[in-house]
Amino acid sequence: MSTAKDRAPGPAGSGLNDDIGEEKRLALYRSQVRLRDAEQRAFDLFLQNLVKGTSHLSLGQEAIAAGFAEAMVKGDLSFCTYRGHAHTLARGVPVEKVLGELMQKDNGLMRGKGGSMHLTSEEHGVMGSYAIIGAHLPIACGAAWRAQYRGDKDVSVCFFGDGTTNIGAFHEALNFAAVWKLPVVFVCENNLYMEYTPIKDVIPIPQPAADRASAYGLERILIDGNDADIVYRTAQKAFARARAGEGPSLIECLTYRHSGHSRADPAKYRPEGELEEWKKHDPVKLYRERLKQFGVTDEVIAEIDASVRKEVDDATEACKAAPSPPLDIITTDVYADGGWAWRN
C-alpha cells in the first residue's frame, strides 16, 4: 500500500528559504483554500440534489492546480480533464461560473451546454476539459506546435491522472512532443487510483509517468504534489525550459483524492487508514502551517479564509437564484455560423 510516507523527497519549508516570496505564497494559499471551499461546496450542493449530472472533485489535490496556475502567466494554456474544476478555478474563473455550470444554470460557464466535465474558459486560458481519457494530450501538443510555429512564448500545460498513462494517446503525445520539441508540459496527478482500481495493479513499474519518461528521452520528475511550493518551483523550471525551446517535460505529482472518483463513489475500495494517513499531509493544512513558519499572522490567514468563503457563499446564492438556460440555445453553435443547419 502506498502511504503518505512514500512521498518523494522535498521536506516542507526546508531551511525557510523564501525564494517564492510572500506575495506569491499568499496567492498559493488563497488559491488552495478557494479550490477546497468551492469543491467542498460542490459536494454539499450535490448532497442537496442541486448539482446534477456527474462531478469529479479534486479535494486533496489542490496544491497541483494552485502551484501550476500560479506559475503560469497570462496567455499560457491549460488543458484539463473531467476532474477539471480546480484547474479551471485556479486560472481565475469565478466560482459562480463553475458552480453555475455544475448546477446547470444559465449563469454557468457554458450555460449548461458542456456540464461539469467540459469546463472551458478561453479568456482565462482554460482550453477545455476533456472526458475521453488521454484525448487532450495530443491537443495540447497542437497548441504548443502553434506557439513554436509562430514564435509565441506561451506554454501549454496538460493535466491528467495516473490511469491515463496507459492509453495510447499518452504515448503518442509524449513521443510527438519530444520529437518536435514542443513547449508543452505534461502533468500527471498520481492520486493512486483510476476510477476504483489502484494504478499499481495495472502497471509493470512503480511510477506510471516518471518511470516512462526515459522512453521519450525526458528527465524523470517525481514530486510531492501536496506541497504547493514544490509544485510551483517544478512548474517554473518546466515552463522556463519550454519557453527556451528546449522541449516538453513530464512531471508526476504524488497526491491523493479525499473523496471518491465521482459523485456516486463512496470509495470503499481504499484500505482502512489510507485516507487518514494522507489527510495528515493535506495540502491546505500543510500550507497554512508553512505560512505561519514564514511569519504570516493568524489574522492575515483568517482574512483570506473569510474572503474566500464569502466568494463561495455569494456564488452559491447567485447560482441558486439563477434561471435555467433558455431552450433556444440547444441548437446554437453546432457550426461556426452559430447554428446547426446541415442542409439547405
Place this chain on the structure above:
Amino acid sequence: MAEISYRDAVTRGIAQEMARDPDVVFLGEDVAKPGGCFKATVGLYEQFGGVRVRDTPISEQAILGAAMGAAMTGLKPIAEIMFSDFIAVCFDYIANEFPKARYMSNGQTKCPLVVRTANGAGSRFGAQHSQSVENWCMMIPGLKVVAPSSPIDVVGLMAAAVRDPDPVIFFEHKSLYNSKGEVPDGEILDTLGTAKILRPGKDCTIVALALMVPRALEAAERLRIDHGIDCEVIDVRSLVPLDTKTILGSVAKTHRLFTVEENPRLCGWGAEIVSIVADEGFYDLDGPPVRITTPHIPLPAADIMEDVVLPTPQRIMETIRRGLGS
C-alpha cells in the same frame, strides 16, 4: 486551362491555400519529403519547407489531436490520414473532439481544420485498406464532409474546406488519383454544400459520389444509347452540408430516384437521401427510390471479387432499367 490528374489537383489545392495563408500548415505520415503514400503531395515540402509541411510519427491520434490544438489556437491545419480505414484508430477526434468542442464550450472553441484521406476501393487492398467510410463521418453533428470526383472539384473544394471555419473531412478517392480533367489557371474556390448536375435528364435522377460518379455517368450514357432512357446525374460532392434542394428539385422533374453508393448497404449515405426524398418529395415519386450499394460484407481483396461487389456501370444500368420497367 490545363488537363491535370486528380492526384496533382490535391497538391495544387493545398499549394494554392498554403501560398495564400501562412496559417495553413500540413502534417501527416510520409507526406513531406516522400510526397505522400499516393504521391498526392509531391513538391509541397520543397515549395513550403519543413516548418509548414511536416512528417509525423505513425501516430494517428497525435496527428489529429495536434491538428485540433493548432486549429483551436489560430492555425488552419491540413492533416492527412493515409488510408480512410485508419480513421478508426483516431475516431475519438472525429467523433468526440472536433465536432463537439464548439458546442460544449457554448461557442468559445473553434476548430477550423481539414482532414484529408484516401478513401475507397479498386486497388485490391482488401478489407482494411479499401473501405468507403464517408458515412462514418456524415452521421456526426458538427462535422462537414466532402468527397470530390474530379480534379477541378478537388482544387475548389479543398480551398473551400481550408477556408471553412468548421472541421471538414475531405475524402479523396484512391481509384480516381490517376483520372484527369481540365482545370483552369488561377485561383479556384468552390462552395461546400453544393451538388452539381453533371448531366441533365428527364426520366430519372441518379445521385452519386466520388468514384460512383464516373460510373453513374457511364451507365447513363449506355441507358441513353441502348434503351433511350434519359438520366439526370447528380454529383453530391458534399454530404454535409447536403444540397437537398438540388436533389429534391431533380426528383420533382424526373419522378424517380436512384442512389449509387460505395458504402456497404447499412446506413450508407444514400439511405439518408432516400429518407429525405420520401419525407419531402413523396408525391413527386412515380416509383420506389432504389439504392445501388456494395453489399453488407467486408471487401474482398481479389480483383474478380472486388469488381463484382462494387456498383459497376453494368449493375447501375440494369438496376435502373429494371426499376423503370423498360
